[in-house]
Amino acid sequence: MNEGMMTQGERQMNFGPQSSEDRGQGLYYVHTLGCQMNVHDSERIAGVLEAQGYRPASQEQVEARDLDVMVLNTCAVRENASKRMYGTIGKWAHLKRLNPQAQIAVGGCMAQKDREQIARRAPWVDAVFGTKNIEVLPELLQQARVRQSSQVQVSDQLSLFPSDLPTVRTSKTSSWVSISVGCNNTCTFCIVPAVRGRERDRPIADVLAEVNRCVEAGAKEVTLLGQNVNSYGYSMGDRYAFPKLLRACGSIPGLERVRFTSPHPAAFTDEVIEAMAQTPNVMHQLHMPLQSGSDRILRAMRRSYRKDRYLSVLSKVRQAMPDAQITSDIIVGFPGESEEDFQETLDVVEQVRFSSAYTFQYSPRPGTPAALMEQLPKELVQERFERLLALQERITQEGLDAFVGRDVEVMVSGQHGRRDENTHRMTGRERGGILVHVGVPEGKSELAVGDLVTCTVTESGKHFLVADPKPERGQTYVVQH
Template identity: 45%
Template sequence: MNEHDSIDYTLKVKELNDNRSAKNGRKPLAFIHTYGCQQNVSDSEHIAGLLSQMGFEFTDDVKKADLALYNTCAVREHAEQRVFGNIGALKGIKDRNPDMIIAVCGCMTQQKQVAEKFKRSYPYVDLVFGTHALPKLPEMLYNVMTKGRVFELGGEDVVTEGIPVRRDSKFKAWLPVMYGCNNFCTYCIVPYVRGRERSRTTEAIMDEAKKLVADGAREITLLGQNVNSYGKDLGGTINFSQLLRKINAIEGDFLIRFMTSHPKDATSELFDTMAECEKVAKHLHLPFQSGSNRILKLMNRRYTKEKYLSLIQEVKEKVPGISLTSDVIVGFPGETYEDFCETLDVVRQVEFDNLFTFIYSKREGTPAAKMEDPVTHEEKTKWMAELLAVQEEISARNMAKRVGRTERVLCENVKDGTVFGRTNENLVVRFDGDESLLGKFVNVKITRSDRSALFGELQNI
């Protein structure tokens, strides 16, 4: 499909919607619900951009929607079950509104068995499409509106530029720099549903970054399944550290964040860049998943506990005060309590500010799904509780160290007279204020803390 085809189908859907609007006296409403990672959130913003061009307005109430779209995640079983439950609940709504279009997209639908389940067991779902088919949304939607059900699960590992975007925030922006993953961790479905690594051109990224800053963005988060791999498929002309320096050189007052990083590709050059670039946030999310070398090998993570700890030591030395967060899987197939204790040891040595912890979730189609898994879920739950207790103590201690400091905070949200913001190090700060502060950097004197947030007083702006 070329650009002109996309434009033609956009106009065709808009014409259909305009005709309906003339009859109904209102524009059609779209409801979008997003599961999973920040890449999915970014994809949904592009979906919203396309739908807006096609004449849709938006609602947060699915019962009012003419189009209900669910952008799904396949990383854990629990997320998939929530999707099936929510889609099942739509049947009664569609019975009352037969013209309602129900669409499901994202990582779940890229799995053949899931797509077949939607086709077989959810006949009221009108449109199912995978991660590679997003650019074809206008054509798919036109066919649904004129012909009937559409299932589009194919597509090539390519980068499509020029898709419009309707951003959720005026001052915070997601900026994808690459798509896909080549790592094939044995527990992870992402390489199978997102495809191989493919980088956007530096020119496209820089053009978008400059426009974001010009439009008032105060925080730009660079996205990729493994951002450290950026540029490897571009012939060695640029790497991720060099890209960070280019964006850092854009004039303006804004922060640069990035995720997610893989330890095997985290380099001294990256840490030097973080230390030397004033706009790059002093926060690193570096998943280690397990502290056991035996389990790391079974996971196909391609680093050791010792290598990971050496990376942490280096980045702490080069970027004093850096905030560190990570991902941990508890109960990988074959993990013993002794292996788990190695994970606890990493947590205690590093002293992360926060951890994102998960009990292993079996994903059909991955090598780990075929491994023996003798430890009960009950036992894994006990391990998880022990890990959380250790991390909560560390988090509380780390946060308490910041009491008495004055932090520069980006104001993100306000509720009942309390402003919620984040520091350069990505720590949550709460203080009294109003909506006039949203999107601004302010100084906040930290007066107290708990394990998950800092509390303070606004200083003179």
């Protein structure tokens, strides 16, 4: 799962308008670090708090630090995850000194991993709860008030699927739907199995029921979430469950777009490709982690595929869907990586031509096998990282430049584009997931959140497109409300 795939607006919890009297049990704020799964977990955190009478703080109240409960939903994937966590709760400690009645809670993957250590290092934190304990947060906050000490509850076993919890959706038109939790892989660099546990799948009927509820509530787009989303059903003995789910989503009235993340190359079958290609509302967008182009390094990473398998899958995807937008994750500087290994990665990137790639310098995560391996010099890793980044930036820009003059369908998210206050452009994503800032031609219909607008791309920027169509010149601007 990748945090780089989201804009800040897509990551951030929405704030509700509150009057000075409308505080309920207290005003809460949730700050999320990490991937889409964490963002979705934050929706559950908000849901369980509101079910107990808490109210979301408004943007103005957050900026004024007028808060009763501050929740940090943490990530453990990167080396600086611990620094980010302690840095944030350190700043919040100052706010608590100003308002001793305010409470601080820490959840997510770092809480699952470090549990008691957080309470020892940051005794001003009132509650620490794990990825499998979201539902206990209100109880922990109450216990902390009574006992005047940090309360910790972190379970290793999942007793309640998160999707059974109340939810406060961050968007009215786009919804996350979790279809599985946990991971059965044993990648030597990854901490996720340790903090998320073994893979567990939801029954397909439960998933479809939630998707239908999202659509009934106004969602036009759903993203299916799983650590290895395309191995959905394997734990239930049905290796065809994921393509069945995609096809079933195609028959839900009012569901305009279906996306999913993140798949694993080893389990990406021909049936999944066919379901993507043949189901009209399944977007031709694919985030397929590569990690390395070297078979030797993939073996050391304990990734269950090799370069040829990876390239074969993407070749089949592009044969079935020539317009597919493919993104990836790549790790630079894994222990033992030689210049030859790195060159193989560059060769794959040049060959595949990813729309974008989220590139990371390898950082050891305590508790993983790779952390015990001999590490490469940081200067060498940095030099390779810069070479890879330059290559991918060139490829990404060439891909964006190719959109100029083409018509795209954009679902409006409601966010104004950067530096677009004067033009009043609205922001959304085209079918392949690329960010597009859309301007409204003079005299034409204004855009609203959830609208689908078909428009001509007039400019390519750095990681985004601009559509300022002029119909009088034959350019397209058609809005579907």
